[in-house]
Amino acid sequence: MRILVTGGAGYVGSVSVEALVEAGHGVVVLDDLSTGHDWADLEGATLVVGSCTDRPLVRRLLRDEQLEAVLHCAARSLVGESIADPARYYLDNVAGGIELLEAMRDTGVRRLVISSTAAVYGVPEATPIDEDAALRPINPYGETKRTLETAAAWYGSAYGLRSVALRYFNVAGASRRNGELHDPETHLIPNALAAVAGDGPPLTVFGEDYPTPDGTPIRDYLHVEDLAAAHLAALEATAPDDPGTDRALVCNLGSGRGFSVREVLAAVERVVGRPVPLTVGPRRAGDPPVLVAAIERAAEVLAWRPARSTLDEMIGSAWAWRQAHADRSRR
Ligand SMILES: NC(=O)c1ccc[n+]([C@@H]2O[C@H](COP(=O)([O-])OP(=O)(O)OC[C@H]3O[C@@H](n4cnc5c(N)ncnc54)[C@H](O)[C@@H]3O)[C@@H](O)[C@H]2O)c1
Incomplete structure (x- = not known):
């Protein structure tokens, strides 16, 4: 085609x-x-x-x-x-x-x-x-x-x-050749990686008083x-x-599974092997506590299922891409 x-x-x-x-x-x-x-x-x-x-x-x-x-x-x-x-x-x-x-x-x-x-x-x-x-x-x-x-x-x-x-x-992660670089970057994983690498400010966690097990919002990553x-x-x-x-x-x-901000940050620390510098701020207006996708329709109609959407694979590939393209990632 x-x-x-x-x-x-x-x-x-x-x-x-x-x-x-x-x-x-x-x-x-x-x-x-x-x-x-x-x-x-x-x-x-x-x-x-x-x-x-x-x-x-x-x-x-x-x-x-x-x-x-x-x-x-x-x-x-x-x-x-x-x-x-x-x-x-x-x-x-x-x-x-x-x-x-x-x-x-x-x-x-x-x-x-x-x-x-x-x-x-x-x-x-x-x-x-x-x-x-x-x-x-x-x-x-x-x-x-x-x-x-x-x-x-x-x-x-x-x-x-x-x-x-x-x-x-x-959406998260990278291929070997292409990855995520927005300006401004509003997404959690690249901002956490920039904070770990020392290329960005400490990560801000927007609210720890949500009705979720650890108090931070839960999202679905693909x-x-x-x-x-x-x-x-x-x-x-x-x-x-x-x-x-x-x-x-x-x-x-989506992946059909949700991870809290704190769970994502723990995974970043596990994958990269360094702590994520962070501050905790107030909630952002309009952030719901939980957003997780039902993905059965894509499986039924498109015969599609996520195969690589574990936190470790997404974060690991994003980190590898960042390391390989440090000149581009540095802000
Ligand atoms: N990244 C995510 O997590 C996410 C989540 C939900 C939906 N989306 C959607 O996925 C799409 C891609 O997102 P992304 O994260 O890759 O964003 P991105 O900003 O990296 O990519 C968008 C691309 O479109 C180009 N573009 C913008 N306006 C254009 C125009 N008028 N003509 C030609 N090119 C134009 C930009 O230069 C850029 O290369 C967007 O439609 C976005 O709304 C992304």
């Missing part, structure tokens, strides 16, 4: 490009490098620097490169920024997402996999969270992802688009290589003749 990967120079996208190339697919990456990296290792793929919100450019790429499917990873994805500047999120994630869908419609490309997020659920009523849980996002980031998911579903019933929206929980494998399965599931899937499928992706 020939696949356009938007945001392929970012964290999730670059590891997915590796898996797609490895599986024998032809890959064109479209990335504006706004949060991605020109040094991402995209061997075997073609990088085009530009925006997926640029309909004429996407149309031209889809046609000229004879692309058959799109893996849409590009997005604005910082919760706090989305609250401070919702316009940017509606313009890039929603209006820009529609430009992409329109370029696909113009060129007859009908296979789409979308990077969505657990943020579409907001504060869930029950845990683990399944895909039928109410969607009540509590920030523009989650809201704009929900809106794009819904648009893809309506494009399915009206125009024949076959889409899979994958609601990732917390190895980025397991996520890449899910992308492959989801792209296959958009085949026009695949009878097993809906026109607009939605699946959670």
